Amino acid sequence: MPAAASISRRQLLKGRAQPKPFEPRPPGVDPISVASCTGCGECLEVCPERILALRDLRVVLLPEMGECIFCGKCAEVCPEPVFSESRLMAHLVDISGDCLARAGITCMTCRDACPEAAISMRPRIGGPFLPVLDPELCNGCGACVAPCPSQAITAIPREYSDEG
Ligand code: SF4
Numbered sequence: 001m002p003a004a005a006s007i008s009r010r011q012l013l014k015g016r017a018q019p020k021p022f023e024p025r026p027p028g029v030d031p032i033s034v035a036s037c038t039g040c041g042e043c044l045e046v047c048p049e050r051i052l053a054l055r056d057l058r059v060v061l062l063p064e065m066g067e068c069i070f071c072g073k074c075a076e077v078c079p080e081p082v083f084s085e086s087r088l089m090a091h092l093v094d095i096s097g098d099c100l101a102r103a104g105i106t107c108m109t110c111r112d113a114c115p116e117a118a119i120s121m122r123p124r125i126g127g128p129f130l131p132v133l134d135p136e137l138c139n140g141c142g143a144c145v146a147p148c149p150s151q152a153i154t155a156i157p158r159e160y161s162d163e164g
């Protein structure tokens, strides 16, 4: 038993137990279709918001760089079967405990930045209103990510959105 615990700890220290960080993709790209990305970089060149990059020769979306305006230009130029017609994001966002309002500092920046009205401010006794995300309204555009003064908003896979 102690030996097993020791091995487990060693594996943890070597990083084997660390899951790969989630990587958001542009609209219409999902974890399966992205395997068809050859890393040609065509989409990076046409994105008017400059929010696309290549990581491990696959396209990734960088919400911290700006908002996706769903212009569809990335999908139009892609020569491979990477983008689906749906143009839906395979992610939404999550507001972490680093939110300033949780620390007692009034902030409504994300609520004001969201074009979908997906973030509302919930009143509470003894502190500033807290931001609450409606996962049904969030389209993953990322407009709320960069303006957050405490980097409290990150992209998460959409299928995990209702796990608490
Ligand atoms: S839809 Fe437009 S803004 Fe969004 S990632 Fe593609 S090119 Fe950029």
Ligand code: SF4
Binding pocket: 095, 098, 099, 100, 101, 107, 108, 109, 110, 111, 131, 147, 148, 149, 150, 151, 152, 153
């Ligand atoms: S912008 Fe950031 S710090 Fe401000 S309320 Fe939203 S999550 Fe909290």
Ligand code: SF4
Binding pocket: 092, 093, 113, 114, 115, 116, 117, 118, 119, 133, 137, 138, 139, 140, 141, 142, 143, 144, 145
């Ligand atoms: S990602 Fe876009 S739609 Fe979702 S909460 Fe942020 S600003 Fe609103």
